[in-house]
Amino acid sequence: MGTEVLLVAGLAQHDVAEEVWRASPGSVLVRHDLRDLAQGVVRRWVDGRLTVLELAHGCVSCTLRLDLLPLLERLGGRVVVHLDPALEPEAVCFALREVDVRVEAVITVVDRETWLADATGEDTMHDRGLGAAEGDERTVAQVVVGQAEFADAIVLTGAGDDPALGAVLDRLSPLAPRRRRDALDVPELLAAIPDDARRGRFDDGFGALLHGQPPLRPAHGAAVVHFTERRPFHPMRLHQAIDVLLDGVVRTRGRVWVASQPDVALWLESAGGGLNVGNLGPWLAAVDDWSEVPAERQAAASAVWDPYYGDRSQELVVITRAAAPDEITAALREALVTDEELALIDELEFVDPFAEWHDEMEEL
Structure with missing residues (x-):
């Protein structure tokens, strides 16, 4: 039996992955902490059980190839993967092509208070202490925009109700249903994901660039x-x-x-x-x-x-x-x-x- 994966991404701290796991009886919750990846140390939890991994090479690709991929194949069934904030779901799905794993959905958590500033800023992941490894030159904007753009569904956390955020997300990820964290119904959210959602699939660089019919008329500055x-x-x-x-x-x-x-x-x-x-x-x-x-x-x-x-x-x-x-x-x-x-x-x-x-x- 192959593995069915729900990926939960997002830069902000959240408990959405745990909520998805609790709403999926029989599933397994996996989480990696990459804060010490540069030193070759990765902390991994499987249903709350901690394992400290020591890798010869402290890099994201090694973590995926040497630990996450074989782990998912070994677990089978449904697995909820709480991605480290430094991970972009597109890169993870690219790696998953090598194994018998099906991506059921990518859920991205967006903080209403910080996301727009992060998405248009110049801070690097290293500036925030979130770099995946030595030499990680990505900006925070590249990470949070990539996480939201690749999402099949979006969960909104934090306070505020800036219409500009909604207008940007409508254009960045028009197919993804959005729900507030304080009113989250996981089965309803998963059911709301349209049949033509991405679900881990990649765009052809020579293919269409406008997906999901984003609004073309300006709104709230977007x-x-x-x-x-x-x-x-x-x-x-x-x-x-x-x-x-x-x-x-x-x-x-x-x-x-x-x-x-x-x-x-x-x-x-x-x-x-x-x-x-x-x-x-x-x-x-x-x-x-x-x-x-x-x-x-x-x-x-x-x-x-x-x-x-x-x-x-x-x-x-x-x-x-x-x-x-x-x-x-x-x-x-x-x-x-x-x-x-x-x-x-x-x-x-x-x-x-x-x-x-x-x-x-x-x-x-």
């Missing part, structure tokens, strides 16, 4: 900017324009094409003041043999194919908290190559600040 364009970005002007994606913005995700790298699709992702740029791989216009390309990607590329550009294009989705959508759109449009540059694109030599910035995309 808005969605959906930027699309066929021509490439000038690499230096895009680099200069990136500041508009970091100030007053909760999340940016999308594919970009810079003129200096005509065959490569870059993935740009920001949360608060944190930014990552990764390599998605080649555009299909640069690939001769499509036999190993998933049929869904072939179909999507064929539907938008251009005789000149092929499937190359720009697509970014930006969720704002206080930034002006028109200014973001204008800054990105001004970063595109001009008609004159496009006509001479094969002859121009571009200074490319992205050339050594990105690595192949990978999870923890």
Whole structure:
């Protein structure tokens, strides 16, 4: 019998995982404490029984690979996993692909008093004493936004009722039902998760970027900017324009094409003041043999194919908290190559600040 997992994530202290466990007769509650991970020490509780683990390498991937994955396979049945605040559920679900485990749901706990400030701030996890290991350079914003974005359901804790928080979550995770902690009915919450919820599944970097039909009209300062364009970005002007994606913005995700790298699709992702740029791989216009390309990607590329550009294009989705959508759109449009540059694109030599910035995309 395989294992069915409920993951409970969130930066703030909470007892939601215990509530989910109590509402699931016969389930097992697992929790890891990674505060001393840098010293190679992990504390793990299984139904309240503590085990202190000593790992040769103090890293998140070792904790997942050497302890959590074999533990889940060994336990079987339903397991509620209370994730350490430093863990992002997407990375955990990526690791779970290696074992016979099904993710029933990801539940993220959001503190109404602190989440918006965290999601638009510049503090690092290290600043908060929450870094997963030495060299953890993630911002708090990257963690809390990732936790909420990947959620199948959200539980709200803390005081307050800021409509701006609801407006942002509507756009960040539109499919996830939200419930207050003081009125939480776990079976009802799980039943409210829609059939097309993520449940641990990953987005294709070349797939659709707008999921769950988020509201496109602004509300309470929150808005969605959906930027699309066929021509490439000038690499230096895009680099200069990136500041508009970091100030007053909760999340940016999308594919970009810079003129200096005509065959490569870059993935740009920001949360608060944190930014990552990764390599998605080649555009299909640069690939001769499509036999190993998933049929869904072939179909999507064929539907938008251009005789000149092929499937190359720009697509970014930006969720704002206080930034002006028109200014973001204008800054990105001004970063595109001009008609004159496009006509001479094969002859121009571009200074490319992205050339050594990105690595192949990978999870923890």
